[in-house]
Amino acid sequence: MRRTLVLGCLVLPTVVVAQRTPKGFTHADTLRGSNGPGRAWWDASFYDLHVAVNPADSSIYGYNAITYRVIKPSARMQIDLQVPLEVDSMMQDGQRLEFNRDSNAFFVALKAAQPTGARKTISVYYHGKPTAAKRPPWDGGFIWQRDSLGDRWVATANEGFGASAWWPNKDYLADEPDSQRIAITMPDSMTDVSNGRLRSTTHNADGTTTYEWFVAEPINNYNVEVNAGHYAHFSDTFDGEKGKLTLDFWPLAYHLDTAKVQFQQAKSMLECFEHWFGPYPWYKDGYKLIEAPHLGMEHQSGVAYGNHFKNGYAGHDLSGTGWGMKWDFIIVHESAHEWWGNNITAKDQADMWIHESFANYAEGIYTECRDGKQAGAEYIIGSRTRIQNDRPIIAPYGVNAEGSGDMYYKGGSMLHTIRQLVNDDEKWRRMLRGLQSTFWHQTVTAAQIENYMSRQAGIDLSKVFQQYLRTNKVPTLEYTIDHDRLSYRWVDVVPGFAMPVRVAFGPDASYEWIKPTTQWTKATRRVGNDTAVRVDPNFYALLRAPAATPGK
Numbered sequence: 195m196r197r198t199l200v201l202g203c204l205v206l207p208t209v210v211v212a213q214r215t216p217k218g219f220t221h222a223d224t225l226r227g228s229n230g231p232g233r234a235w236w237d238a239s240f241y242d243l244h245v246a247v248n249p250a251d252s253s254i255y256g257y258n259a260i261t262y263r264v265i266k267p268s269a270r271m272q273i274d275l276q277v278p279l280e281v282d283s284m285m286q287d288g289q290r291l292e293f294n295r296d297s298n299a300f301f302v303a304l305k306a307a308q309p310t311g312a313r314k315t316i317s318v319y320y321h322g323k324p325t326a327a328k329r330p331p332w333d334g335g336f337i338w339q340r341d342s343l344g345d346r347w348v349a350t351a352n353e354g355f356g357a358s359a360w361w362p363n364k365d366y367l368a369d370e371p372d373s374q375r376i377a378i379t380m381p382d383s384m385t386d387v388s389n390g391r392l393r394s395t396t397h398n399a400d401g402t403t404t405y406e407w408f409v410a411e412p413i414n415n416y417n418v419e420v421n422a423g424h425y426a427h428f429s430d431t432f433d434g435e436k437g438k439l440t441l442d443f444w445p446l447a448y449h450l451d452t453a454k455v456q457f458q459q460a461k462s463m464l465e466c467f468e469h470w471f472g473p474y475p476w477y478k479d480g481y482k483l484i485e486a487p488h489l490g491m492e493h494q495s496g497v498a499y500g501n502h503f504k505n506g507y508a509g510h511d512l513s514g515t516g517w518g519m520k521w522d523f524i525i526v527h528e529s530a531h532e533w534w535g536n537n538i539t540a541k542d543q544a545d546m547w548i549h550e551s552f553a554n555y556a557e558g559i560y561t562e563c564r565d566g567k568q569a570g571a572e573y574i575i576g577s578r579t580r581i582q583n584d585r586p587i588i589a590p591y592g593v594n595a596e597g598s599g600d601m602y603y604k605g606g607s608m609l610h611t612i613r614q615l616v617n618d619d620e621k622w623r624r625m626l627r628g629l630q631s632t633f634w635h636q637t638v639t640a641a642q643i644e645n646y647m648s649r650q651a652g653i654d655l656s657k658v659f660q661q662y663l664r665t666n667k668v669p670t671l672e673y674t675i676d677h678d679r680l681s682y683r684w685v686d687v688v689p690g691f692a693m694p695v696r697v698a699f700g701p702d703a704s705y706e707w708i709k710p711t712t713q714w715t716k717a718t719r720r721v722g723n724d725t726a727v728r729v730d731p732n733f734y735a736l737l738r739a740p741a742a743t744p745g746k
């Protein structure tokens with residue numbers, strides 16, 4: 195998700211190395227966004243989360259037992275839990291631990307030895323009224339809602355904002371637990387649907403019920419979810435690349451009939467994305483769509499859905515081409531994140547393009563599966579009207595910063611442009627599947643993705659990534675025709691940018707490849723002085739005829 199939120203932070207044009215707090219960011223941003231000394235020495239392996247939710251007064255309480263592997267010995271541990279929540283105690287090996295608070299981070303003094311390789315558990319008990327989301331899913335937290343029948347409907351959405359908005363953990367994208375229990379206690383009248391599979395339902399003496407969900411595969415912490423309301427349930431299966439995948443659907447009870455029709459799209463989505471990206475990444479945990487009181491979120495193995503069972507994005511076609519009205523944006527986009535964002539997760543919020551550029555591109559791919567290659571291309575090209583070019587897509591590292599919203603449409607157009615450079619659809623599909631299999635269940639840096647794509651394409655794409663991800667300039671092909679001789683060059687580009695591009699000379703001419711650089715190149719072929727030059731719109735590039743002729 196994260197479609198429209200623009201953080202009010204100052205973004206620097208250059209990449210800043212982690213640990214030093216960049217200008218415009220705070221000490222708290224560094225604690226949150228970097229692999230600091232309280233974090234780097236331990237690796238989360240299991241979160242055993244237990245939370246009781248009281249919708250009557252918007253409060254929660256519970257604990258997380260954090261099991262971790264010691265990478266190198268240390269006695270000081272950082273655990274994140276955001277204000278206004280309070281930690282009641284922290285325990286290890288039966289001993290109560292001392293801790294102090296630095297805004298949203300707690301620093302714990304460990305008593306037991308932490309030898310390299312040891313597996314230890316620390317339990318963090320907490321309570322309070324978590325931040326209520328102001329504009330979910332973009333400005334997140336807990337969502338205290340009522341459905342249209344007036345019944346309580348509670349959910350969480352906290353991408354960017356952080357999982358520590360409602361539960362204690364290492365709130366850092368690069369460290370995912372190998373598995374997680376999510377035990378949510380709600381009033382008896384409500385059903386909770388979280389990630390993974392339901393292991394048990396326990397009715398408690400105090401009029402509450404505990405739903406024990408278990409995620410058997412690595413999960414990024416912002417995906418951990420509560421959805422509690424008056425749900426109906428129906429299920430299905432999908433015969434996929436890794437066998438039978440269970441599909442479970444949880445609409446509000448009064449939406450059951452509508453959901454049974456609309457949620458059929460999940461199957462054609464899975465078929466398309468498995469073909470292009472490889473197997474769905476969570477066969478153990480299954481695939482779920484859960485109706486939510488917000489537009490939607492890519493919650494792993496339990497996609498939150500709030501698109502009102504309509505095609506398009508909240509009733510609109512974001513591409514303006516008509517193709518986007520033929521399918522349900524939230525089913526397609528949020529599910530695409532199971533591959534791009536959940537299977538392959540950016541280590542730093544600054545690289546959210548790895549989630550959103552590919553998810554946007556996946557919308558075009560779904561259109562292609564459904565309505566053909568031309569339709570898919572038109573969808574991506576049509577979406578370009580939404581590009582702002584306000585600032586770079588990649589934000590400063592180490593401070594939990596997010597780059598330009600261009601990570602969606604411009605990022606998708608960048609990938610579509612790279613597909614043109616690869617110029618071989620089967621090879622392109624192998625590259626996308628290769629990214630998924632190579633970085634299966636991993637967190638990654640931008641460099642890993644970029645280098646892999648260059649290697650597999652057999653093309654040095656480094657300047658292409660540099661241009662589209664790290665500047666806000668659009669490559670512009672400048673040309674002139676002098677005595678029937680065409681000259682061209684790239685302007686508004688990073689030094690050394692030499693992307694080949696397809697152009698046509700004249701309204702009916704077909705496209706042919708040229709290889710411009712930042713220097714003027716004189717074409718060997720002759721064209722008429724009044725020839726209208728066109729750039730293939732599959733490339734995200736501009737065209738400009740200069741007023742003056744180039745120097746001889």
Ligand SMILES: [Zn+2]
Nearest residue numbers: 195196550553
């Ligand atoms: Zn998204």
